[in-house]
Amino acid sequence: MGYAHYDRLSMQDWLMLALEDENTHMHVGAVAIFDAKPLTNEEGTFDIERIRETIDAATVLIPRFRQRLAQVPFFGRPVWVDDRQFNLFYHVRHTALPPPGTVRRVKRLVGRVMSQKLDTHKPLWEVWVVEGIEGGRFALILKAHHCMVDGVGGVELLTQILSPDPNDAGPDGTEWIPRDVPSDRTLLMDELGYRFSGARTLAHAGWQAATNPFDSLASLRDGGSSMFESLTSGGFGATPSPIDEATGPYRRVDWLHLDIQGALQIKRAFEGTLNDVVLASAAGAFGRFLRQRGVRIQDLDFRTSIPMNLRGKDDSSSIGNHISTLFASLPIDEEDPVKRIKKVIEITRELKESAAEREEGGWFEEFSDRVFPNLMAAGARMVRDGAIRLVNVYISNVPGPRVPVYLQGAQLLEIYPVAPVVRMMAVALFSYDKGLYWGFNADWDLFPDLHDLVEFTELEFERLLKASASVPVPVSAS
Numbered sequence: 437m438g439y440a441h442y443d444r445l446s447m448q449d450w451l452m453l454a455l456e457d458e459n460t461h462m463h464v465g466a467v468a469i470f471d472a473k474p475l476t477n478e479e480g481t482f483d484i485e486r487i488r489e490t491i492d493a494a495t496v497l498i499p500r501f502r503q504r505l506a507q508v509p510f511f512g513r514p515v516w517v518d519d520r521q522f523n524l525f526y527h528v529r530h531t532a533l534p535p536p537g538t539v540r541r542v543k544r545l546v547g548r549v550m551s552q553k554l555d556t557h558k559p560l561w562e563v564w565v566v567e568g569i570e571g572g573r574f575a576l577i578l579k580a581h582h583c584m585v586d587g588v589g590g591v592e593l594l595t596q597i598l599s600p601d602p603n604d605a606g607p608d609g610t611e612w613i614p615r616d617v618p619s620d621r622t623l624l625m626d627e628l629g630y631r632f633s634g635a636r637t638l639a640h641a642g643w644q645a646a647t648n649p650f651d652s653l654a655s656l657r658d659g660g661s662s663m664f665e666s667l668t669s670g671g672f673g674a675t676p677s678p679i680d681e682a683t684g685p686y687r688r689v690d691w692l693h694l695d696i697q698g699a700l701q702i703k704r705a706f707e708g709t710l711n712d713v714v715l716a717s718a719a720g721a722f723g724r725f726l727r728q729r730g731v732r733i734q735d736l737d738f739r740t741s742i743p744m745n746l747r748g749k750d751d752s753s754s755i756g757n758h759i760s761t762l763f764a765s766l767p768i769d770e771e772d773p774v775k776r777i778k779k780v781i782e783i784t785r786e787l788k789e790s791a792a793e794r795e796e797g798g799w800f801e802e803f804s805d806r807v808f809p810n811l812m813a814a815g816a817r818m819v820r821d822g823a824i825r826l827v828n829v830y831i832s833n834v835p836g837p838r839v840p841v842y843l844q845g846a847q848l849l850e851i852y853p854v855a856p857v858v859r860m861m862a863v864a865l866f867s868y869d870k871g872l873y874w875g876f877n878a879d880w881d882l883f884p885d886l887h888d889l890v891e892f893t894e895l896e897f898e899r900l901l902k903a904s905a906s907v908p909v910p911v912s913a914s
Contacts, residue, residue, distance in 0.1 A: 440622065441615040442506070443516040444630075445583060452582035453505075453514060453556075454817060455858060459685045461553050463560070465579040465854035466866070467546050467691070467875070468594075472567070472574040474602075474845035482567050482574065484530050486844045490606040491563060492524050494596035497607055500584055502614070504559050508623045511631075514583075515623065518614035519559055527559065532567040542569060547689040549577050550854055550877065560584055573849065582856060598841040598848060606844060675737040677828050678729055679882070680860055686880035690890050691852040694872045698901045705904035706774075708781040711833050713900065714865055714872075715740065715766060715784070716777035718831055720896030723768035725889045738768045739827045742787065762787045763827055773899040774907075829860050836868040861886075 445453075456462040475483045495501040504519040533541050545566065554560045560581035567574050578594075596607055618626075702713045718740070726733050742762045764783050770776040832855055841848050848868070852875040855862035861878035874893065878886050 439615050440618040441518065442618050442623065443500075443503070445514050445516065449583040450514060456553070458553075459683050460856070460858055461550065461685070461687075462582045462856050462858075463550070463554055463579050464582050464585060464856060465546075465550060465577065466594075467542070467689075467850075467852045467854065468576045468578065468848055469542075469569065469573055469850040470575070470843060470846040470848055472569075472572050472846065474842075474847075475574070476572075483844075484565055487565055487576075488524060488528050489609065490597050490844060491528055493607040493609040495524075496610050496612045497596055501559055501561055502612060505556055506617065506623070508627045509620045510624060511627050513627055517617045520614045520617075522559065522612075522614070527561060528563050528565065530565045530567075533569060535568065537568040537570045539570075542566065542575060543689050543691070546577055546854065547687045547880065549579060550687045550689060551685055551880075554579070554581050574846075576843075598837075598843055600837070600839050600841050602842040602845050602847070604842065675735070675828075676825065677726065677736055677738065678731055679726075680825065680828050681879075681882055683857055683859060683879035684881055687857065688878050688880045688883055688886050689854060690876045690886050692874040692876075692890050692894055693850060694874065694894065694897055696867055696870055696872045698897070699872050702777070702900045702904045705907040706777050706781060708777065709784070710867070711742070712777060712781050712784055713897075714833050715742075715764070715831065716773070716780045716900060717893055717897040718829075718863060719766040719768045719770070719776055719780065720773060720899070721889055721892035722766065722829065723771070724892040724896070725885075726768065728885075728888065733769045736768065736828075738766050738829075739763050740766055740829050740831045741827050742784065742831075773896065774903050777900060827860070830855060830858065830862045831864075832862075833865040834867075836866050838867070838869060840869050 452462050472482065475486060477483065499518070500516065502519055502522045503516040505514045506517045507514055531545075533545065545564075549562075549564055554562065561584065562577075562579045564577035564579075565574065566577060569575055599606070699710055699713045702708075703710055706712070708716075719738075722738065723733055726736070726738075740763070742764055764787055767776050767779040767783075770779060832853075834853065836851070850871065850873060851866055851868050852873045853864035853866045854875045854877050855864035857877050857879060861876065861883060864875045864877075866873045866875070874890075876886060876890060883889075
């Protein structure tokens with residue numbers, strides 16, 4: 437027998453699995469649109485094999501993409517083990533749009549792909565190579581389970597197959613040798629030891645609390661990790677809204693491309709951040725969208741999530757979830773764009789100052805992971821099912837490369853992220869080259885008017901841009 441190996445899922449990664457059911461698909465994705473000419477020969481045949489070879493070599497460099505889930509006996513804890521039956525052709529799929537390959541048809545195809553759950557018996561990712569898009573283009577629809585990657589981690593994966601050099605042939609192919617899967621006995625004994633160490637930690641914490649309660653309370657406050665901060669920042673109680681309904685399994689995907697220079701101009705004019713520009717545009721759009729549906733928005737405490745990357749410089753390419761989430765109330769009832777962005781800037785600054793006062797030590801996740809992971813999973817499902825309502829909409833913003841990048845010489849023209857839908861809709865953004873790319877993912881039946889929200893977002897962004905032109909650039913910004 438060879439060397440047996442497994443990797444334990446972190447608490448955050450396990451929660452991403454716990455959230456999933458038949459209607460909630462916890463995969464993250466992206467739609468990357470390329471110039472097809474460099475990968476098309478004189479006969480007009482598209483060279484899919486060059487793409488497969490590039491992805492094949494990249495997955496050797498990122499072992500998680502060749503691992504599947506296994507379970508610890510009795511405890512049911514998921515772990516990663518090497519997939520000895522790994523088949524690249526299962527994961528890299530090739531299709532084509534019927535002519536004309538319009539953008540509308542691309543969006544419908546992406547919605548169908550995102551409506552299908554990933555098979556948990558295989559490595560949890562797919563790449564769909566889509567030919568026949570009008571304008572001589574092709575697309576990659578990328579899809580990976582959230583227990584594998586978060587937004588920032590997904591960007592790091594793209595760096596393995598994309599390059600700023602159009603002549604880069606991609607990563608070198610090396611042989612992959614799968615490691616043996618540990619026996620059930622090994623997994624069970626390791627888990628018992630892991631839980632026992634957690635019980636000792638709990639007993640020690642109880643003794644410390646009994647002997648010195650004031651220091652223990654201060655430690656709980658100041659050592660609050662990303663998960664604890666998530667529950668305390670902004671408190672509970674987002675107001676129910678018409679978009680806060682249980683979703684079905686089918687997805688409607690839409691997107692929007694905005695000029696990043698315009699976003700940076702707004703940022704400088706109002707001395708905020710790029711994320712403030714995003715939230716102010718989204719707040720105005722959701723206000724219009726809900727008013728159009730006849731909602732009295734003055735009565736709503738409309739909240740969103742603000743993911744914060746917890747990776748340090750030494751683990752920027754680490755797989756899995758390394759995020760903290762803060763919650764903020766959006767001023768969707770403020771129709772004046774200048775007043776709205778100033779309110780957003782004030783809200784986000786207060787949240788960041790509050791978070792900075794606490795040490796992000798990660799102890800709460802580790803403690804939960806060792807002592808009561810199943811209880812945490814039950815809490816995650818309560819959020820999914822609406823028993824706990826933390827936010828009305830999820831909005832995430834991931835920075836990308838500010839220069840053009842290429843796949844085997846084919847330039848990446850556009851890239852739209854697709855975030856998972858948990859009861860509500862999700863909005864994700866990706867900055868690349870000169871563009872700010874918005875991806876909207878929503879329930880097919882609940883949002884037949886999703887494109888209205890897309891148009892309102894563009895309108896509110898343009899209003900902010902127009903307002904910023906009359907604001908003197910602050911000395912600090914210049």
